[in-house]
Amino acid sequence: MNHLEQTIDERPNRGYRALLALLSVLSVLFVLFIFVISLGPLLWVFISSFKSNTEILSSALTLPTKWSLKNYAMAFKLAPIANFYGNSVIVAVSTTILNVVALSMSSYVLARFAFRLRGFLKNLFGMALLIPAAAIMQPLYLNMKTLGFYDTLLGLVVCYAAFSLPVTMYIMMSYYLTIPKELEEAALIDGAGFNQTFWKIIFPLAKPAMATSGVLAFIGAWNEFQIAMILTSSTSKRTLPIALLYFKSQFASDYGAMFAATMVVVIPSIVVFILMQKQVVSGLVAGAVKG
Amino acid sequence: MKRSVNYALYILPTLLLFLVVYAVPLVVLVGTSFCSWKTGGHLTFNGLGNYIQIIAHDDVFQAGLRNNVIWILLQATVNVAIGVIFALVLFRKPFYWKFARTVYMIPSIISSAAMGMLFVCVFNPEFGMVNNIVRLFNPTFNQNWFMSYDTAFATVTFTWLPYAGMVMLLILTEATSIDRSIIEAAIVDGADRLQLNLRIILPLLKNIIGTCVILESTSMLKKLDIIMLTTRGGPGSTTMNLPMFIYKTAMVENNFGLANTAGVLLTLLGCLTVLLINKIFSVGKEES
Numbered sequence: 001m002n003h004l005e006q007t008i009d010e011r012p013n014r015g016y017r018a019l020l021a022l023l024s025v026l027s028v029l030f031v032l033f034i035f036v037i038s039l040g041p042l043l044w045v046f047i048s049s050f051k052s053n054t055e056i057l058s059s060a061l062t063l064p065t066k067w068s069l070k071n072y073a074m075a076f077k078l079a080p081i082a083n084f085y086g087n088s089v090i091v092a093v094s095t096t097i098l099n100v101v102a103l104s105m106s107s108y109v110l111a112r113f114a115f116r117l118r119g120f121l122k123n124l125f126g127m128a129l130l131i132p133a134a135a136i137m138q139p140l141y142l143n144m145k146t147l148g149f150y151d152t153l154l155g156l157v158v159c160y161a162a163f164s165l166p167v168t169m170y171i172m173m174s175y176y177l178t179i180p181k182e183l184e185e186a187a188l189i190d191g192a193g194f195n196q197t198f199w200k201i202i203f204p205l206a207k208p209a210m211a212t213s214g215v216l217a218f219i220g221a222w223n224e225f226q227i228a229m230i231l232t233s234s235t236s237k238r239t240l241p242i243a244l245l246y247f248k249s250q251f252a253s254d255y256g257a258m259f260a261a262t263m264v265v266v267i268p269s270i271v272v273f274i275l276m277q278k279q280v281v282s283g284l285v286a287g288a289v290k291g
Numbered sequence: 292m293k294r295s296v297n298y299a300l301y302i303l304p305t306l307l308l309f310l311v312v313y314a315v316p317l318v319v320l321v322g323t324s325f326c327s328w329k330t331g332g333h334l335t336f337n338g339l340g341n342y343i344q345i346i347a348h349d350d351v352f353q354a355g356l357r358n359n360v361i362w363i364l365l366q367a368t369v370n371v372a373i374g375v376i377f378a379l380v381l382f383r384k385p386f387y388w389k390f391a392r393t394v395y396m397i398p399s400i401i402s403s404a405a406m407g408m409l410f411v412c413v414f415n416p417e418f419g420m421v422n423n424i425v426r427l428f429n430p431t432f433n434q435n436w437f438m439s440y441d442t443a444f445a446t447v448t449f450t451w452l453p454y455a456g457m458v459m460l461l462i463l464t465e466a467t468s469i470d471r472s473i474i475e476a477a478i479v480d481g482a483d484r485l486q487l488n489l490r491i492i493l494p495l496l497k498n499i500i501g502t503c504v505i506l507e508s509t510s511m512l513k514k515l516d517i518i519m520l521t522t523r524g525g526p527g528s529t530t531m532n533l534p535m536f537i538y539k540t541a542m543v544e545n546n547f548g549l550a551n552t553a554g555v556l557l558t559l560l561g562c563l564t565v566l567l568i569n570k571i572f573s574v575g576k577e578e579s
Contacts, residue, residue, distance in 0.1 A: 020485060027380055031391070034377055037453050038394045041409045044420045048412070060423040098308075106305035109298045121302065128313050130562055132512040134534030135554035138541040139316035139323070147311065162312035165305065194297045223402035225516035226534070230542065241404040241516065248411065248520055255418060262408045266401050273400045274393060280400070285464050288457060288506055289499070 042266070049259035056255050071256035072264070078251050079243055080235055081264055088222060088240040091153055095160040095221035096214045099168055102161065103213070104206055107172035108198060112184075122169075129166045133159075133227060141230050151233050159231065160221040167287045168213035175209035176202070215276075215283035222269070240265050324552040330545035341552035352553060354528035355536040356560075358444070359511060362532065363564060365452060367508040374458025374507075375500065379488050381459070382466045392463070399456030407520035410450045411437070437521050440529055447530045450517050458503045465499040466492060501572035505565055512561045533557045 048056055049071050051064040075081060110122055133140070140159070141150075149155030179202065187197045225241040232238050238246075247261045273280055327337040345352045377395065381388040398406060413420045414436040425432045436446040469492065477491045493500075515534040518524060524531035524539065533553060541550035 020483060023485060027376075030376065031380060031387075034373075034391070034395055034453075038398055041413045041420070042397065045409055045412050048418075056418050060418050060420065061427075102304035102308060105301040109301045113294075113298060115295065115298055121306075125305065125309060128309065130558065130565065131313055131317060132509075132534070132557055132561055134513050134515055134537055135557040135561075136313070136316040136320050137534075137537055137554065138547050138550050139319035139554075140312065141541075142319065143311065143315050158308065159312055162308040165308060169305075194294070198301075219400070223404070225402065225404040225519070226513070226538075229519070230538075241402045244404050244408045245520060248408065255412075255415075258408075259412060262405060262412065266405045266409075269401045269405075270397055273396065277393065281396075281460060281464075284457065285461060288461055289502060 045259050045262055049256065049263050051256065053254065053256050056259075071260035074254065074257040075247075075260040075264060078254065078257055079246050079261065081240075081243055081261065083236060084238055084240045084243045087153060087236075087238060091156050091160065091239055092218050092221040094153075094157045095164070096218045098157060099161040099164045099217040100210045100214050103165065103168040103172055104203060104210060105198070107169050108176055108202060108206075110169070111173040111176040125169055126166055128162070133163065137226070137230060140227070144231055150231060151237050153237060155231050156221075156224075156228060156239070159227050160224060161217070163224075164213070164217040164220050167216055171213045171216075171286055172206065172209050175206055179205055211279060212283045212286050215279050216287040219280070219283075320551050320554050320558075323548055324555045326548050328546075328548035328551075330547070334548075337548065341548055342556075345549060345552050345556070349549075351524075351528045351531055351539075352533075352536055355524070355531040355533050355553075356556070358530065359532045359560065362448065362511045362514070363508045365448065366511050367504045367568070370452055370455045370507050371458050371500065371503050373453055374455030374503065375462050375493075375496075377455070378459045378462035378466060379492065381463055382492070383484075392459070395459055396456040398454040402516070403451075403514075404516040404520060406450060406454075407517035410446075410517075411521055414446055438526055440526055443522055443526055443529045447518065447522060450521065451514070455507070458507060461499055461503055461506075462496060465496055469495055497572065501568065504572070505568050508564050508568065509561055512557060512564075533560070 047063060048060070050067045050069070052066075052068065052070070055064060106125075110118060144150050144155045144159070147155075149158060183201055183205075184197055187201055192200065223241060224239075225245075228239045228242050229245065232242070243261060244265060247258050251257055323334065324341060325337060325339070326334045327340065328334045377391075381391060385391075412418075414422075416422055416433060416435040416438075419436075421436065422432060422434060425434075434442060436442050473491065473495075474487065477487055482491065511532075513534060514532060515538060518530060518532060518535045519538070522530045524535040534557070537550050537553050537557065540546050540553065
């Protein structure tokens with residue numbers, strides 16, 4: 001920092017110095033702007049979620065006179081939020097397991113062994129990145145219905161596991177390439193077969209890559225809205241993001257409960273993110289760069 | 292022989308996932324995009340009929356396509372620029388940088404349906420935060436941000452345009468991996484902050500910026516949740532985009548053939564976007 005300031009002072013050109021000063025003022029404003037847009041809406045909804053409905057309308061910008069949890073009780077009463085929660089947990093966890101296990105196997109074969117269809121399969125799976133889920137909405141719906149997956153949690157799990165397919169494949173493949181081949185050769189000499197080598201030696205070694213891609217698959221499944229909306233119809237099969245749609249369309253007059261429901265959906269994600277920031281951040285970075 | 296059986300077994304689960312969720316729907320999508328197909332009706336081959344209908348005569352589709360292209364352009368430029376600038380500010384490690392990084396990531400980590408809901412509350416004409424702040428200065432102010440023709444597009448855009456948490460994170464990670472000695476050498480040579488950022492750091496970040504541009508612009512091909520929760524494409528079709536058009540056509544109007552034609556065009560738009568961005572960023576690579 002000090003270095004930089006000194007060099008600025010040495011510059012003879014006053015116009016240029018004014019420009020630099022202006023830029024540093026602008027950057028302070030910019031940072032303030034970022035803080036306001038990131039925290040403002042969230043804090044306001046959080047604070048409002050403790051107000052009564054009359055207070056929400058009469059004094060929108062003040063703190064609640066009495067911090068009450070009534071809205072939260074109401075939100076849980078109006079919509080089966082606990083049920084949505086349970087569904088979201090089941091779907092996200094199953095998606096993560098299915099995606100990571102299936103892809104750890106296929107990526108191993110694709111990364112390690114040369115066979116005729118290898119290039120074709122790699123490109124085929126990579127193609128999934130270029131197909132937006134919104135584009136195949138109707139045929140996917142039809143396909144799921146034909147297979148009997150409509151309005152089941154299993155249907156959602158299958159879809160979400162496939163949505164994370166390309167990114168997990170890239171992360172896993174590049175990780176397998178860093179494992180030295182000697183390990184497998186040694187296992188072979190010791191008489192281990194293909195299955196044994198994979199499950200006893202390679203699979204445990206690939207844990208870091210699985211954690212990275214698992215985090216991504218989990219977040220994707222936890223936040224997904226569109227497919228959940230199309231593929232489920234009964235309340236007992238819906239996930240958390242859909243709870244918001246439910247509130248928006250059916251209980252839009254109970255503002256307090258709507259605020260509370262929004263916070264109930266948002267808070268766990270924020271808490272988990274802050275607690276596991278390191279893993280989430282490295283997962284997001286790896287996923288974006290490799291995908 | 293045994294080996295290839297093993298390979299096949301290990302690939303099978305992934306292949307099944309791909310077939311069920313991508314391959315079969317994609318074949319159906321392309322096939323039926325050339326057909327007339329409504330609920331209860333039969334599939335009849337229609338040639339390019341749907342394509343001509345949708346591109347030349349369907350106002351809603353045209354509005355959706357236009358908005359989608361505008362949103363892609365905005366996201367590829369403004370959104371990425373905001374993320375890059377914020378990353379460069381944080382890269383100098385001001386005292387608040389870790390806190391700021393976490394705070395700015397939050398909107399990107401929570402589901403975008405929840406973001407939509409937050410903004411539905413914030414922009415509510417009666418009790419919303421925005422109108423109430425304006426009313427402090429102008430008590431009669433009343434603006435229905437999401438539902439009036441003149442503000443709907445801008446308001447929807449605001450729900451995602453300033454939020455570039457991923458871009459910030461990727462740029463910051465990449466910038467941190469730049470060799471310190473390059474930066475120190477530049478400082479010794481008398482480079483100020485602006486020169487350091489423009490001449491040294493940004494050129495080194497070119498590839499990752501390209502990645503960010505692809506990431507952010509393709510995210511505009513799947514924005515259904517926020518639109519669904521805020522405007523549903525309205526008023527009129529001012530905030531229509533292709534995913535919302537497909538949803539409406541397929542699930543509400545049950546015109547499957549037409550929806551699938553739009554699906555093919557959405558996929559093509561995505562491929563075109565990726566190709567173009569790749570081209571722009573690798574042309575520069577050859578020069579340097």
